[in-house]
Amino acid sequence: MSSPRSPMAPPQSFLWTRRVVLTVLAVFALLPVYVMVSSSLKPLQDVSGKFQWIPTNLTIRPYFDIWKTVPLAKYFVNSLIVAGAATVLSVVIAVFAAYAVSRYKFRGKRTFTITVLSTQMFPGILFLLPLFLIFVNIGNSTGIELYGSRAGLILTYLTFSLPFSIWMLIGYFDSIPRELDEAAMVDGCGPIRALFQVVVPAAVPGIVAVAVYAFMTAWGEVLFASVMTDDQTRTLAVGLQGYATQNDVYWNQIMAASLVVSVPVVVGFLLLQRYLVAGLTAGAVK
Amino acid sequence: MTATVTPSSGHKTGDVEKTDNGGARGRRFPRIPDRIRQGGLPYLLLLPAVVLELLVHIIPMVIGIWVSFRQLTQFFIRNWGNSPSAGFDNYKVAIDFDAPIGQALLHSFLVTCAFTVLSVGLSWLLGVAAAIMLQENFRGRSILRTIFLVPYALPVYAAVITWAFMFQHDNGVINHVLHDQLGLTDKPSFWLIGNNSFIALVIVSLWKSWPFAFLMLMAALQNIPRDLYEAASIDGAGIWQQIRKITLPSLRPVNQVLVLVLFLWTFNDFNTPYVLFGKSAPEAADLISIHIYQSSFVTWNFGSGSAMSVLLLLFLLLVTAVYLLITSRGRKGTDV
Numbered sequence A: 001m002s003s004p005r006s007p008m009a010p011p012q013s014f015l016w017t018r019r020v021v022l023t024v025l026a027v028f029a030l031l032p033v034y035v036m037v038s039s040s041l042k043p044l045q046d047v048s049g050k051f052q053w054i055p056t057n058l059t060i061r062p063y064f065d066i067w068k069t070v071p072l073a074k075y076f077v078n079s080l081i082v083a084g085a086a087t088v089l090s091v092v093i094a095v096f097a098a099y100a101v102s103r104y105k106f107r108g109k110r111t112f113t114i115t116v117l118s119t120q121m122f123p124g125i126l127f128l129l130p131l132f133l134i135f136v137n138i139g140n141s142t143g144i145e146l147y148g149s150r151a152g153l154i155l156t157y158l159t160f161s162l163p164f165s166i167w168m169l170i171g172y173f174d175s176i177p178r179e180l181d182e183a184a185m186v187d188g189c190g191p192i193r194a195l196f197q198v199v200v201p202a203a204v205p206g207i208v209a210v211a212v213y214a215f216m217t218a219w220g221e222v223l224f225a226s227v228m229t230d231d232q233t234r235t236l237a238v239g240l241q242g243y244a245t246q247n248d249v250y251w252n253q254i255m256a257a258s259l260v261v262s263v264p265v266v267v268g269f270l271l272l273q274r275y276l277v278a279g280l281t282a283g284a285v286k
Numbered sequence B: 001m002t003a004t005v006t007p008s009s010g011h012k013t014g015d016v017e018k019t020d021n022g023g024a025r026g027r028r029f030p031r032i033p034d035r036i037r038q039g040g041l042p043y044l045l046l047l048p049a050v051v052l053e054l055l056v057h058i059i060p061m062v063i064g065i066w067v068s069f070r071q072l073t074q075f076f077i078r079n080w081g082n083s084p085s086a087g088f089d090n091y092k093v094a095i096d097f098d099a100p101i102g103q104a105l106l107h108s109f110l111v112t113c114a115f116t117v118l119s120v121g122l123s124w125l126l127g128v129a130a131a132i133m134l135q136e137n138f139r140g141r142s143i144l145r146t147i148f149l150v151p152y153a154l155p156v157y158a159a160v161i162t163w164a165f166m167f168q169h170d171n172g173v174i175n176h177v178l179h180d181q182l183g184l185t186d187k188p189s190f191w192l193i194g195n196n197s198f199i200a201l202v203i204v205s206l207w208k209s210w211p212f213a214f215l216m217l218m219a220a221l222q223n224i225p226r227d228l229y230e231a232a233s234i235d236g237a238g239i240w241q242q243i244r245k246i247t248l249p250s251l252r253p254v255n256q257v258l259v260l261v262l263f264l265w266t267f268n269d270f271n272t273p274y275v276l277f278g279k280s281a282p283e284a285a286d287l288i289s290i291h292i293y294q295s296s297f298v299t300w301n302f303g304s305g306s307a308m309s310v311l312l313l314l315f316l317l318l319v320t321a322v323y324l325l326i327t328s329r330g331r332k333g334t335d336v
Helices: A012-039 A044-048 A061-069 A072-103 A109-119 A124-142 A150-174 A178-186 A191-202 A204-220 A223-228 A236-243 A251-283 B007-020 B023-028 B041-067 B074-082 B089-094 B100-133 B141-153 B156-166 B173-181 B196-221 B226-234 B239-250 B252-268 B271-277 B288-298 B302-330
Strands: none
Touching (some): A012 B156, A061 A072, A061 A236, A061 A251, A072 A109, A072 A150, A072 A191, A072 A236, A072 B041, A109 A150, A109 B041, A124 A150, A124 B041, A150 A204, A191 A204, A223 A236, A223 B288, A251 B156, A251 B196, B089 B100, B100 B239, B100 B288, B141 B196, B156 B196, B156 B271, B196 B252, B196 B271, B226 B239, B239 B252, B252 B302, B271 B288
8 A cells, every 4th residue: 555655775773673663562452352252262261260371162052042141232332223223313414514614604514513523522421411311300290211322322313423523523524625515506406415325325435434433432331321221122232231140240141142242243343344444544644 | 724725715705696686785885794694594593402412401401400409319300400509519528638538539630641651652653553554455454454443433332242251250251362372360360340340451452442543544644745754765765764754744733633533532431331340330440421421320329429520620621721732832833
């Protein structure tokens, strides 16, 4: 992709530093992954005793047991629904909002962008209490139980995915030459058709980046999930705690389950990382 | 950032729309303000976002501020609108550093500051090192890049729970290496309780956030023109000098965004301490987010918890404002 940057070969001191630094970083990054994989293949007594680098009694039992110890499949479905819906909602809404901000001049634009930008920095805990109270209130007065429901959780997840999506997409849309959609409108497209036929296709990397980010954060979110869910709507983030019982901590199953819940996001991320880098570059690194 | 290129375009769009439904009017009133000619379209596009922003941010924030002036305990949750007023009591208690609650809050604030400085500083350092080392093309570069992004891709709780396992006293890999294999400690240490918990927290947070710094800086390095390096190299600058004189200065604008973002994320981080330690963290690692969570949802004092949230928010606003002021003065003239 990129050519060697200097005509001179780098000196030995640089090459050695590079080898050492990169090796240390790679070990640091992968150590938990190795522990996760190897421990998930050990029987319970082996993960309860001294740590072994190489598993002596290989078994795939934990991968079958995880579904029985804890209703993992149900949590998986809950997480998929919640993260998926939060992603779709925030991306669609952010596309419209970012298009308006990027292409039009209107009163209140500055207020809007500053509000969006600043809410991004607020701690989740700040919104947790009031949202909890609002849900309790709505439940009391209308009978609609948002507290403990998936819909309620989806709504709370928009607190972090929506501002990020809007902010990133404004930057991304700004980097698309406006002559493109103006030309489409000269050709007789309405602004909405110009958005969907010109701007959105040109912004695919940015939109994918935003969607990946929204999905990943929703999939990994713990705070709201632990307060706002009940037995039926529990997500993976909370459900994984179920493998630690009063008598035993099933570390091998915890590791197996961790691996299983990581696979969808890690695979998705690695497939789409090209877009993520491109999206970050255009949206944030300007 | 956003308002730079707008003036001409709003004009043109307006023209096009008008020619669609009877071109004459557009020409007869050429000086109608943009926002009228555009009609309500931008507002219509913005409507869903505004409604949701109101729903998930503005209204909760107003309620949060209101609650911080109330005595809202578990007895009033069902009917929190009628909770008794507390005036400024919740705030007074929170900043009374001689009394237990204020003291604990101050302690957790200081712990959070130390934790944030360490974690952000080290994340930035590792991110820069990795990005610079991977700037040039060599065999294995793309594999390493993928490896470095793994901590970023793993779901937080799955990764942090694995770290909790690694830090276990009897069966964890950390004690196994430090005590059994290297013999560095007399006896296996406790990592998740006591003073070591702070170190454990920093390591996990660092592991989780340096890849993001790497990702951002890597993207930024791709934008440095190659000729700069070539020119420097012709002038006889070695690679270390090039890094010091070209690479690091070119990263400044990205660093400014990056450090701010990392600061806010780390300062507000709830997931890492919660998964690592549970509902109440050891004193040495009592981060402010967990602390507020505890005083709200464990001891059920929402009024007090809200007051702490508002104080935290004011602090973050102040830091961000000062930071933006300092950094924007630094780059006056070069940036929009």
